[in-house]
Amino acid sequence: MSTTVGRLTGKSALVTGAGSGIGAATAELFAREGAKVVVADIDLSSARMTAERIRDDGGVAEPFAADVSDEMSVANLVEFAADSHGGLDILQNYASNRSVVTQDVDVADASPSVWLKQLAVDLMGCMLTSKYAVPHMLRAGGGSITNSSSVVAWLSLESRPAYATSKAGVIGLSKSLATEYGKQGIRCNVIAPGHIVTPATEKQFSEIQTQVMLDHVSAPRLGRPDDVALAALFLASPDSTFINGQVLVVDGGLSAYAPMIPSFRRLTQGE
Ligand SMILES: NC(=O)c1ccc[n+]([C@@H]2O[C@H](COP(=O)([O-])OP(=O)(O)OC[C@H]3O[C@@H](n4cnc5c(N)ncnc54)[C@H](O)[C@@H]3O)[C@@H](O)[C@H]2O)c1
Known part of the structure; x- marks a missing residue:
């Protein structure tokens, strides 16, 4: 990780x-850059572990248990963040419902309740946190929101249609927020990761599938959480003050080439 220069010194961030x-x-990097961070997750023990790592590193962090699909829970979370750190400048939305991965099947066999669970966290969660964060940002004269989408919003993996739909919805929501509040100093952008190695993807993808992902990345390695965190830092920092309503793709070139290229490569390599 690069050395820190305090790009977020004095800022109050909710992740x-x-x-x-x-x-x-992202929470750890933002804290290293000087932000005071509320570390929110539905799983309090994991939020506590992240906050502990930040504090051990000399940063400021409070863990908080919240379900982003529940309006009351989100209202309490945002109030806690604003009370703890004197307002709210930065909102980062990374919560995702992985519990429905295996049930998110072809549309012909789809269960509406599975779709609602996926959309409730991955899409509505971004809307609810924004709903409660925006008034604090308006009072402060501005702020920055970053929502996590995915390249699957426009590159189908031939599976997980509810997930893909939620991530496409995040882009529409973010462009609406950017337009509604841009004049008042609030920016809203989107991060669209490709394949990033995290506990969730390690569980979801087999070794062979991970190797296939690596074959399709125009980079020497797969993505790491820090790759996305660094892009998020740029979007949250004053370095990107004039960037609003945009999608920053962090995929090692996965979505940069025409789909027949791997077949061409196999042909030229005589496979
Ligand atoms: N890892 C990737 O390859 C990848 C690719 C594209 C997009 N993304 C997106 O980036 C974000 C982070 O991905 P990740 O791989 O780090 O995921 P992850 O599963 O490791 O982390 C998601 C976190 O969200 C929490 N969560 C789940 N439901 C919640 C709820 N209702 N309220 C609050 N918290 C909740 C989980 O407990 C977990 O800690 C997600 O939005 C994901 O869709 C990831």
């Missing part, structure tokens, strides 16, 4: 899904 993977890496 959801911060008990694991990308959210945890």
